Amino acid sequence: MFRERVQLKTRDELALMRQAGHIVAGMLADVRAAVVPGVTTSELDSVAEDHLRGHDALSNFKGYHGFPATVCVSVNEEIVHGIPGGRVIEEGDVVSVDGGCSVPGPDGRRWHGDSAFTMVVGDGREEDRHLEEATREALWAAIAALAGGDRLGVVGRAVEGVVERWAVRGVPLDIVREYVGHGIGTEMHQPPEVLHHATRDRGLRLKPGMALAIEPMIASGSAANDVLEDGWTVVTRDGSRAAHWEHVVAILPGGVHVLTAPDGGASGLAPHGIVPVSLD
Numbered sequence: 001m002f003r004e005r006v007q008l009k010t011r012d013e014l015a016l017m018r019q020a021g022h023i024v025a026g027m028l029a030d031v032r033a034a035v036v037p038g039v040t041t042s043e044l045d046s047v048a049e050d051h052l053r054g055h056d057a058l059s060n061f062k063g064y065h066g067f068p069a070t071v072c073v074s075v076n077e078e079i080v081h082g083i084p085g086g087r088v089i090e091e092g093d094v095v096s097v098d099g100g101c102s103v104p105g106p107d108g109r110r111w112h113g114d115s116a117f118t119m120v121v122g123d124g125r126e127e128d129r130h131l132e133e134a135t136r137e138a139l140w141a142a143i144a145a146l147a148g149g150d151r152l153g154v155v156g157r158a159v160e161g162v163v164e165r166w167a168v169r170g171v172p173l174d175i176v177r178e179y180v181g182h183g184i185g186t187e188m189h190q191p192p193e194v195l196h197h198a199t200r201d202r203g204l205r206l207k208p209g210m211a212l213a214i215e216p217m218i219a220s221g222s223a224a225n226d227v228l229e230d231g232w233t234v235v236t237r238d239g240s241r242a243a244h245w246e247h248v249v250a251i252l253p254g255g256v257h258v259l260t261a262p263d264g265g266a267s268g269l270a271p272h273g274i275v276p277v278s279l280d
Helices: 011-034 041-054 126-148 154-168 266-272
Strands: 071-075 078-080 094-104 110-120 181-183 190-194 211-214 217-219 225-227 234-236 242-244 247-252 255-258
Touching: 011 041, 011 094, 011 110, 011 247, 011 255, 041 071, 041 094, 078 094, 078 217, 078 242, 094 126, 094 242, 110 126, 110 242, 110 247, 126 154, 126 211, 126 217, 126 242, 126 247, 126 255, 126 266, 190 211, 255 266
Parallel strands: none
Antiparallel strands: 071 078, 071 094, 078 234, 094 110, 181 190, 181 211, 211 247, 217 242, 225 234, 247 255
16 A cells, blocks of 8 residues: 555645646536547547647646546446547447646646546436446535545545445445545556455545545446456446546545535535535
């Protein structure tokens, strides 16, 4: 878990990350509005690229270990890291979009944001709507747990709790374990790893100044997965559909602030009775 190497940020540095996070939020909002039947995933990537260009921000996905696009667009059985191309979005598809950017700080270092959403195109199937809703609920339950928790392990326990509650309602879901959340700051991926399933280890002690990307990925069937020949796209082995939601969360004295949400996380945390801590 590289616990000794976790980067702690000042409030000014977190404010720079919030700047990047709000640009990412705007980018994803533009992409979401463009997701309609008939659009190709490469066209969605162009929407994302145009948004970043208009805000003088750099994609932290494009070129990362050779990734060829500004965002990942994963459809139906694709869990994560889908490469945009000629695939045409159809009515009823489950579409996940993951992207980020970086902005410069006064010392020349770049500060990063990273976020993801899932949507069902049109009305879709009830089971797909449940999948999307449960994954989004798991994300906010995990963020709420961070607001009141003292150890990183609260994230996995919160996600598992949501999945268990949906199972009681007759909606069996499976958490993807191989792909985890992460620290973020002057690099997109930093220690610590953030597991979305419970373990016996309570995890790293939370400290003010941490910034964590929380990103549960959940499948409607088995979460067993494979990577396609393109070396990136991760798909469920049984062909079941998957969802992915992500936000970057700053740990602050007295609570949290969601750096990739324009309202700081207020709307997502309200059902949990939590008000985000101001970063200003």
